[in-house]
Amino acid sequence: MTDCDLELVREVQSGNDKAFNLLVTKYQKRIFYLVYKMIRNIEEAGDLTQEIFVKAYQGLKNFKGEATFSTWLHQIAINSAINYSSGKKWKNLVSIFEVKEPEASWGNPTQVLRQAELNRTIDAAILSLPPQQRSVFILRHYEELPYQEIAKMTGRTEGALKANYFQAVKKLQKKLGHLR
Amino acid sequence: MKRMKACEKYRQQLPDFVRRMLSPEEGKELIRHLADCSICQPVLKEMETAFQVLKQENEPELPQSFWSNLTENIGTEIEKQQRKITVFKPAWVLAPAAAVAALFLVMNLFQIDRQNLARKNTLPEGSLVWLEAQPGEQNFDQVINQTLADMNQEVEKAFWEEEDIVTLLAELSDQEFETLEKKVKNEKF
Numbered sequence: 001m002t003d004c005d006l007e008l009v010r011e012v013q014s015g016n017d018k019a020f021n022l023l024v025t026k027y028q029k030r031i032f033y034l035v036y037k038m039i040r041n042i043e044e045a046g047d048l049t050q051e052i053f054v055k056a057y058q059g060l061k062n063f064k065g066e067a068t069f070s071t072w073l074h075q076i077a078i079n080s081a082i083n084y085s086s087g088k089k090w091k092n093l094v095s096i097f098e099v100k101e102p103e104a105s106w107g108n109p110t111q112v113l114r115q116a117e118l119n120r121t122i123d124a125a126i127l128s129l130p131p132q133q134r135s136v137f138i139l140r141h142y143e144e145l146p147y148q149e150i151a152k153m154t155g156r157t158e159g160a161l162k163a164n165y166f167q168a169v170k171k172l173q174k175k176l177g178h179l180r
Numbered sequence: 181m182k183r184m185k186a187c188e189k190y191r192q193q194l195p196d197f198v199r200r201m202l203s204p205e206e207g208k209e210l211i212r213h214l215a216d217c218s219i220c221q222p223v224l225k226e227m228e229t230a231f232q233v234l235k236q237e238n239e240p241e242l243p244q245s246f247w248s249n250l251t252e253n254i255g256t257e258i259e260k261q262q263r264k265i266t267v268f269k270p271a272w273v274l275a276p277a278a279a280v281a282a283l284f285l286v287m288n289l290f291q292i293d294r295q296n297l298a299r300k301n302t303l304p305e306g307s308l309v310w311l312e313a314q315p316g317e318q319n320f321d322q323v324i325n326q327t328l329a330d331m332n333q334e335v336e337k338a339f340w341e342e343e344d345i346v347t348l349l350a351e352l353s354d355q356e357f358e359t360l361e362k363k364v365k366n367e368k369f
Contacts, residue, residue, distance in 0.1 A: 017258070024254050029247065033239070042240060046250055053254045054261060115238060122237045141234070144201070162192045169195045173230035 005069040012060050020060070023069070024053055031077050037138045038081035038131075040123040048084055052077050067152055075153045078135045085131040118179065125175035129168050136161055137168035186213065187220055194224055198231050287320060 005026075011019035031052055036045035055076055063072060129137060132154075139150045140161075147158040154161070190213045196202045197210055214220055352360065 017262070020258070021251070021255065024251055028250055028254070032250065036240070042242070046246075046253075049250060050254050050257055054257045057258050058261065115236075118233075118236055119238055122234065140195075140201075141199070144199075165195055166192045169227060169230060172234070173226050176230050176233040177226060179233045 006065060009060065009063060009065070009069055012057075013063070020057055023056075027070070027073055028053070031073065034074065034077050034138065034143065035081050037126070037142050038078075038134060039084060040127055044084075048080055049077075052080050055080070071149060071152050074139075078139070078153055082131040082135055085127075085134070121179060122176065125172050128175065129171060133164050133168045133171075136164040137172075140165050187217060190214070190217070190220055191223055194220070194227050195231075198224070198227050 005023070008019045008023050012023070028049060032045055032049045035048045035052070036042060039045055039048065052073075056073055059076070063069070067075075126134060126137070135154065136150060136156075139145050139153065140147070145153075147161050150156075150161055151158050156164075190210055193202060193206060193210050197207060202210065214224060349357070349360075
Protein backbone atom coordinates (compact mmCIF):
# COMPACT_ATOMS: atom_id res chain seq x y z
CA MET A 1 0.00 0.00 0.00
CA THR A 2 1.23 3.43 -0.72
CA ASP A 3 1.55 5.65 2.33
CA CYS A 4 -1.13 7.82 0.81
CA ASP A 5 -3.64 4.92 0.73
CA LEU A 6 -2.81 3.97 4.29
CA GLU A 7 -3.30 7.55 5.46
CA LEU A 8 -6.66 7.74 3.71
CA VAL A 9 -7.72 4.41 5.20
CA ARG A 10 -6.82 5.61 8.71
CA GLU A 11 -8.78 8.81 8.07
CA VAL A 12 -11.87 6.81 7.07
CA GLN A 13 -11.45 4.57 10.11
CA SER A 14 -11.42 7.63 12.34
CA GLY A 15 -14.71 8.86 10.85
CA ASN A 16 -13.70 11.08 7.94
CA ASP A 17 -15.88 9.75 5.12
CA LYS A 18 -14.55 12.26 2.62
CA ALA A 19 -11.29 10.36 2.61
CA PHE A 20 -13.15 7.36 1.20
CA ASN A 21 -14.27 9.47 -1.78
CA LEU A 22 -10.62 9.99 -2.62
CA LEU A 23 -10.03 6.23 -2.55
CA VAL A 24 -13.08 5.76 -4.82
CA THR A 25 -11.81 8.33 -7.29
CA LYS A 26 -8.38 6.72 -7.31
CA TYR A 27 -9.48 3.10 -7.80
CA GLN A 28 -12.87 3.16 -9.52
CA LYS A 29 -11.56 2.92 -13.10
CA ARG A 30 -9.21 0.10 -12.27
CA ILE A 31 -11.86 -1.87 -10.41
CA PHE A 32 -14.47 -1.20 -13.09
CA TYR A 33 -12.24 -2.51 -15.89
CA LEU A 34 -11.22 -5.52 -13.81
CA VAL A 35 -14.88 -6.39 -13.25
CA TYR A 36 -15.79 -5.57 -16.84
CA LYS A 37 -13.13 -7.96 -18.14
CA MET A 38 -14.55 -10.66 -15.88
CA ILE A 39 -18.22 -10.24 -16.80
CA ARG A 40 -18.08 -8.42 -20.17
CA ASN A 41 -21.10 -6.20 -19.62
CA ILE A 42 -20.70 -2.46 -19.07
CA GLU A 43 -23.94 -1.80 -17.19
CA GLU A 44 -23.58 -4.76 -14.86
CA ALA A 45 -19.90 -4.02 -14.32
CA GLY A 46 -20.96 -0.52 -13.19
CA ASP A 47 -23.48 -1.95 -10.71
CA LEU A 48 -20.99 -4.49 -9.42
CA THR A 49 -18.31 -1.79 -9.01
CA GLN A 50 -20.75 0.15 -6.80
CA GLU A 51 -21.40 -2.95 -4.70
CA ILE A 52 -17.67 -3.59 -4.35
CA PHE A 53 -16.99 -0.09 -3.01
CA VAL A 54 -19.91 -0.32 -0.59
CA LYS A 55 -18.56 -3.66 0.67
CA ALA A 56 -15.11 -2.10 0.98
CA TYR A 57 -16.52 0.83 2.96
CA GLN A 58 -18.36 -1.51 5.31
CA GLY A 59 -15.32 -3.73 5.76
CA LEU A 60 -12.82 -0.93 6.17
CA LYS A 61 -13.33 -0.67 9.93
CA ASN A 62 -11.90 -4.20 10.21
CA PHE A 63 -9.04 -3.55 7.78
CA LYS A 64 -5.79 -3.94 9.71
CA GLY A 65 -3.34 -3.20 6.92
CA GLU A 66 -1.83 -6.68 6.73
CA ALA A 67 -2.20 -6.51 2.93
CA THR A 68 -2.13 -3.33 0.88
CA PHE A 69 -5.44 -1.54 0.36
CA SER A 70 -5.13 -2.18 -3.37
CA THR A 71 -4.66 -5.96 -2.87
CA TRP A 72 -7.54 -6.03 -0.39
CA LEU A 73 -9.82 -4.11 -2.76
CA HIS A 74 -8.87 -6.37 -5.70
CA GLN A 75 -9.64 -9.38 -3.51
CA ILE A 76 -13.15 -8.06 -2.87
CA ALA A 77 -13.59 -7.27 -6.56
CA ILE A 78 -12.42 -10.69 -7.76
CA ASN A 79 -14.57 -12.56 -5.23
CA SER A 80 -17.62 -10.46 -6.14
CA ALA A 81 -17.05 -11.03 -9.87
CA ILE A 82 -16.56 -14.79 -9.34
CA ASN A 83 -19.75 -15.00 -7.26
CA TYR A 84 -21.60 -12.97 -9.86
CA SER A 85 -20.33 -15.19 -12.69
CA SER A 86 -21.06 -18.40 -10.78
CA GLY A 87 -24.60 -17.22 -10.10
CA LYS A 88 -25.26 -16.24 -13.68
CA LYS A 89 -23.70 -18.99 -15.74
CA TRP A 90 -26.46 -18.83 -18.30
CA LYS A 91 -25.61 -15.21 -18.93
CA ASN A 92 -22.21 -16.23 -20.16
CA LEU A 93 -23.77 -16.90 -23.51
CA VAL A 94 -23.25 -13.50 -25.00
CA SER A 95 -26.47 -12.37 -26.52
CA ILE A 96 -26.32 -10.35 -29.67
CA PHE A 97 -28.27 -7.64 -27.82
CA GLU A 98 -25.70 -7.38 -25.06
CA VAL A 99 -22.73 -6.82 -27.28
CA LYS A 100 -21.22 -3.42 -26.83
CA GLU A 101 -21.90 -0.93 -29.57
CA PRO A 102 -18.94 -0.20 -31.77
CA GLU A 103 -17.48 3.21 -31.10
CA ALA A 104 -18.62 5.90 -33.49
CA SER A 105 -16.01 5.86 -36.15
CA TRP A 106 -15.35 7.51 -39.46
CA GLY A 107 -13.32 4.50 -40.56
CA ASN A 108 -14.16 1.80 -43.02
CA PRO A 109 -17.58 0.29 -42.06
CA THR A 110 -16.34 -3.19 -42.90
CA GLN A 111 -13.45 -2.68 -40.54
CA VAL A 112 -15.79 -1.42 -37.79
CA LEU A 113 -18.00 -4.48 -38.18
CA ARG A 114 -14.99 -6.76 -38.17
CA GLN A 115 -13.78 -5.19 -34.93
CA ALA A 116 -17.23 -5.62 -33.34
CA GLU A 117 -17.27 -9.26 -34.40
CA LEU A 118 -13.77 -9.78 -33.01
CA ASN A 119 -14.72 -8.20 -29.67
CA ARG A 120 -17.79 -10.41 -29.47
CA THR A 121 -15.77 -13.56 -30.13
CA ILE A 122 -13.19 -12.59 -27.51
CA ASP A 123 -15.97 -11.86 -24.98
CA ALA A 124 -17.51 -15.27 -25.61
CA ALA A 125 -14.13 -17.03 -25.40
CA ILE A 126 -13.23 -15.37 -22.09
CA LEU A 127 -16.69 -15.97 -20.62
CA SER A 128 -16.37 -19.65 -21.51
CA LEU A 129 -13.51 -19.99 -18.99
CA PRO A 130 -14.50 -21.22 -15.51
CA PRO A 131 -14.73 -18.16 -13.18
CA GLN A 132 -11.67 -19.07 -11.06
CA GLN A 133 -9.50 -19.69 -14.11
CA ARG A 134 -10.87 -16.55 -15.73
CA SER A 135 -9.93 -14.45 -12.71
CA VAL A 136 -6.32 -15.69 -12.85
CA PHE A 137 -6.18 -14.97 -16.59
CA ILE A 138 -7.55 -11.43 -16.12
CA LEU A 139 -5.21 -10.60 -13.24
CA ARG A 140 -2.14 -11.90 -15.08
CA HIS A 141 -2.92 -10.96 -18.68
CA TYR A 142 -4.70 -7.61 -18.36
CA GLU A 143 -3.59 -6.37 -14.95
CA GLU A 144 -0.08 -7.82 -15.38
CA LEU A 145 0.17 -8.53 -11.66
CA PRO A 146 2.98 -10.72 -10.29
CA TYR A 147 1.97 -14.25 -9.26
CA GLN A 148 2.92 -13.42 -5.68
CA GLU A 149 0.30 -10.67 -5.59
CA ILE A 150 -2.34 -12.83 -7.30
CA ALA A 151 -1.62 -15.59 -4.76
CA LYS A 152 -2.46 -13.14 -1.94
CA MET A 153 -5.71 -12.17 -3.65
CA THR A 154 -6.89 -15.65 -4.49
CA GLY A 155 -5.34 -17.73 -1.72
CA ARG A 156 -3.75 -20.13 -4.19
CA THR A 157 -0.14 -21.20 -4.63
CA GLU A 158 2.02 -19.71 -7.36
CA GLY A 159 2.40 -23.16 -8.96
CA ALA A 160 -1.36 -23.59 -9.13
CA LEU A 161 -1.74 -20.10 -10.59
CA LYS A 162 0.82 -20.78 -13.36
CA ALA A 163 -1.00 -23.99 -14.25
CA ASN A 164 -4.35 -22.13 -14.25
CA TYR A 165 -3.00 -19.39 -16.48
CA PHE A 166 -1.55 -21.86 -18.94
CA GLN A 167 -4.81 -23.82 -19.10
CA ALA A 168 -6.79 -20.62 -19.67
CA VAL A 169 -4.51 -19.53 -22.53
CA LYS A 170 -4.74 -23.02 -24.10
CA LYS A 171 -8.54 -22.83 -24.06
CA LEU A 172 -8.56 -19.34 -25.53
CA GLN A 173 -6.10 -20.44 -28.18
CA LYS A 174 -8.56 -23.11 -29.32
CA LYS A 175 -11.39 -20.59 -29.57
CA LEU A 176 -9.45 -17.70 -31.06
CA GLY A 177 -6.73 -19.36 -33.11
CA HIS A 178 -8.78 -19.25 -36.32
CA LEU A 179 -9.23 -15.47 -36.15
CA ARG A 180 -5.74 -14.45 -37.00
CA MET B 181 9.30 -39.52 -18.85
CA LYS B 182 11.87 -37.08 -17.46
CA ARG B 183 11.64 -35.12 -20.71
CA MET B 184 7.84 -34.90 -20.41
CA LYS B 185 8.12 -33.54 -16.85
CA ALA B 186 10.56 -30.86 -18.02
CA CYS B 187 8.25 -29.95 -20.93
CA GLU B 188 5.35 -29.49 -18.51
CA LYS B 189 7.37 -27.06 -16.41
CA TYR B 190 8.51 -25.05 -19.44
CA ARG B 191 5.10 -25.04 -21.10
CA GLN B 192 3.58 -23.32 -18.09
CA GLN B 193 6.09 -20.54 -18.68
CA LEU B 194 5.15 -20.07 -22.34
CA PRO B 195 2.34 -17.50 -21.85
CA ASP B 196 4.65 -15.32 -19.73
CA PHE B 197 7.45 -15.83 -22.24
CA VAL B 198 5.26 -14.58 -25.12
CA ARG B 199 4.29 -11.53 -23.06
CA ARG B 200 7.90 -10.96 -21.94
CA MET B 201 6.99 -11.37 -18.30
CA LEU B 202 9.65 -13.93 -17.35
CA SER B 203 12.80 -13.03 -15.46
CA PRO B 204 15.96 -12.93 -17.68
CA GLU B 205 17.22 -16.19 -16.12
CA GLU B 206 13.93 -18.00 -16.67
CA GLY B 207 13.80 -16.67 -20.25
CA LYS B 208 17.29 -17.89 -21.07
CA GLU B 209 16.58 -21.33 -19.63
CA LEU B 210 13.34 -21.60 -21.61
CA ILE B 211 15.04 -20.57 -24.87
CA ARG B 212 17.64 -23.30 -24.34
CA HIS B 213 14.81 -25.82 -23.85
CA LEU B 214 12.85 -24.61 -26.88
CA ALA B 215 15.87 -24.81 -29.15
CA ASP B 216 16.06 -28.46 -28.30
CA CYS B 217 12.37 -29.46 -27.99
CA SER B 218 10.28 -30.20 -31.04
CA ILE B 219 7.13 -30.74 -28.86
CA CYS B 220 7.12 -27.32 -27.19
CA GLN B 221 7.93 -25.28 -30.32
CA PRO B 222 4.48 -25.68 -32.00
CA VAL B 223 2.76 -24.96 -28.63
CA LEU B 224 4.66 -21.67 -28.47
CA LYS B 225 3.56 -20.77 -32.02
CA GLU B 226 -0.11 -21.42 -31.23
CA MET B 227 0.13 -19.33 -28.10
CA GLU B 228 1.65 -16.42 -29.97
CA THR B 229 -1.33 -16.54 -32.35
CA ALA B 230 -3.84 -16.43 -29.46
CA PHE B 231 -2.10 -13.46 -27.87
CA GLN B 232 -2.02 -11.62 -31.21
CA VAL B 233 -5.80 -11.97 -31.45
CA LEU B 234 -6.26 -10.79 -27.85
CA LYS B 235 -4.10 -7.75 -28.62
CA GLN B 236 -6.64 -6.59 -31.19
CA GLU B 237 -9.40 -6.37 -28.60
CA ASN B 238 -10.78 -2.87 -28.00
CA GLU B 239 -11.30 -1.73 -24.45
CA PRO B 240 -14.58 0.21 -24.24
CA GLU B 241 -13.91 3.91 -23.98
CA LEU B 242 -16.40 5.47 -21.65
CA PRO B 243 -17.29 9.18 -21.43
CA GLN B 244 -16.27 11.26 -18.43
CA SER B 245 -19.93 11.46 -17.40
CA PHE B 246 -19.91 7.66 -16.87
CA TRP B 247 -17.13 7.99 -14.27
CA SER B 248 -18.66 11.00 -12.50
CA ASN B 249 -22.01 9.16 -12.33
CA LEU B 250 -20.28 6.09 -10.95
CA THR B 251 -18.56 8.17 -8.24
CA GLU B 252 -21.86 9.83 -7.38
CA ASN B 253 -23.75 6.53 -7.25
CA ILE B 254 -21.14 5.00 -4.97
CA GLY B 255 -21.42 8.06 -2.68
CA THR B 256 -25.22 7.77 -2.61
CA GLU B 257 -25.09 4.05 -1.79
CA ILE B 258 -22.65 4.68 1.04
CA GLU B 259 -24.85 7.49 2.42
CA LYS B 260 -27.80 5.07 2.40
CA GLN B 261 -25.73 2.55 4.34
CA GLN B 262 -24.72 5.23 6.85
CA ARG B 263 -28.36 6.23 7.39
CA LYS B 264 -29.23 2.61 8.08
CA ILE B 265 -26.41 2.41 10.59
CA THR B 266 -27.49 5.68 12.28
CA VAL B 267 -31.09 4.54 12.61
CA PHE B 268 -30.21 1.16 14.06
CA LYS B 269 -27.72 1.64 16.84
CA PRO B 270 -28.39 -1.09 19.39
CA ALA B 271 -26.32 0.56 22.12
CA TRP B 272 -28.32 3.76 21.84
CA VAL B 273 -31.67 2.04 21.57
CA LEU B 274 -31.22 -0.78 24.03
CA ALA B 275 -29.80 1.15 26.99
CA PRO B 276 -32.80 3.50 27.52
CA ALA B 277 -35.20 0.69 26.61
CA ALA B 278 -33.62 -1.53 29.24
CA ALA B 279 -33.80 1.27 31.84
CA VAL B 280 -37.50 1.89 31.15
CA ALA B 281 -38.24 -1.85 31.25
CA ALA B 282 -36.37 -2.22 34.56
CA LEU B 283 -38.25 0.73 36.11
CA PHE B 284 -41.57 -0.70 34.97
CA LEU B 285 -40.67 -4.07 36.42
CA VAL B 286 -39.62 -2.56 39.74
CA MET B 287 -42.83 -0.53 39.98
CA ASN B 288 -44.91 -3.60 39.34
CA LEU B 289 -43.00 -5.94 41.58
CA PHE B 290 -42.76 -3.61 44.57
CA GLN B 291 -46.26 -2.22 44.49
CA ILE B 292 -47.71 -3.43 47.75
CA ASP B 293 -51.30 -4.32 48.03
CA ARG B 294 -52.60 -2.35 51.04
CA GLN B 295 -55.44 -4.73 51.64
CA ASN B 296 -53.09 -7.65 51.93
CA LEU B 297 -50.79 -5.66 54.15
CA ALA B 298 -53.68 -5.00 56.51
CA ARG B 299 -54.24 -8.74 56.63
CA LYS B 300 -50.55 -9.49 57.06
CA ASN B 301 -51.10 -11.06 60.48
CA THR B 302 -52.86 -13.94 58.78
CA LEU B 303 -49.65 -14.84 56.95
CA PRO B 304 -46.58 -16.46 58.52
CA GLU B 305 -44.01 -14.01 59.86
CA GLY B 306 -41.60 -12.73 57.19
CA SER B 307 -43.93 -13.42 54.28
CA LEU B 308 -43.77 -10.95 51.44
CA VAL B 309 -46.78 -10.15 49.35
CA TRP B 310 -46.04 -9.29 45.69
CA LEU B 311 -49.17 -8.26 43.94
CA GLU B 312 -50.18 -6.67 40.68
CA ALA B 313 -50.52 -2.91 40.42
CA GLN B 314 -53.86 -1.46 41.40
CA PRO B 315 -55.70 -0.45 38.25
CA GLY B 316 -56.11 3.30 37.95
CA GLU B 317 -53.35 4.14 40.42
CA GLN B 318 -51.11 6.45 38.50
CA ASN B 319 -49.27 8.30 41.24
CA PHE B 320 -46.60 5.99 42.53
CA ASP B 321 -45.40 8.38 45.27
CA GLN B 322 -48.88 8.70 46.67
CA VAL B 323 -49.28 4.94 46.83
CA ILE B 324 -45.92 4.51 48.52
CA ASN B 325 -46.61 7.25 51.13
CA GLN B 326 -50.03 5.84 51.96
CA THR B 327 -48.56 2.36 52.26
CA LEU B 328 -45.81 3.58 54.59
CA ALA B 329 -48.34 5.45 56.76
CA ASP B 330 -50.42 2.28 57.01
CA MET B 331 -47.36 0.26 57.91
CA ASN B 332 -46.36 2.72 60.69
CA GLN B 333 -49.83 2.59 62.13
CA GLU B 334 -49.76 -1.20 62.11
CA VAL B 335 -46.34 -1.30 63.71
CA GLU B 336 -47.33 1.24 66.41
CA LYS B 337 -50.49 -0.70 67.18
CA ALA B 338 -48.58 -3.94 67.47
CA PHE B 339 -45.99 -2.27 69.70
CA TRP B 340 -48.54 -1.00 72.19
CA GLU B 341 -50.40 -4.29 72.17
CA GLU B 342 -47.35 -6.43 72.83
CA GLU B 343 -45.19 -4.19 75.05
CA ASP B 344 -44.70 -5.21 78.68
CA ILE B 345 -46.35 -2.69 81.11
CA VAL B 346 -43.32 -2.62 83.41
CA THR B 347 -40.99 -1.72 80.55
CA LEU B 348 -43.39 1.01 79.47
CA LEU B 349 -43.61 2.53 82.98
CA ALA B 350 -39.83 2.47 83.32
CA GLU B 351 -39.51 4.60 80.24
CA LEU B 352 -41.76 7.38 81.64
CA SER B 353 -40.22 10.52 83.16
CA ASP B 354 -40.96 11.38 86.82
CA GLN B 355 -43.47 14.05 85.85
CA GLU B 356 -45.24 11.67 83.40
CA PHE B 357 -45.30 8.99 86.09
CA GLU B 358 -46.87 11.36 88.64
CA THR B 359 -49.54 12.50 86.16
CA LEU B 360 -50.36 8.88 85.35
CA GLU B 361 -50.44 8.00 89.08
CA LYS B 362 -52.93 10.82 89.78
CA LYS B 363 -55.12 9.74 86.88
CA VAL B 364 -55.14 6.10 88.08
CA LYS B 365 -55.95 7.18 91.71
CA ASN B 366 -58.91 9.28 90.57
CA GLU B 367 -60.16 6.48 88.37
CA LYS B 368 -63.03 4.52 89.82
CA PHE B 369 -62.98 0.83 88.98
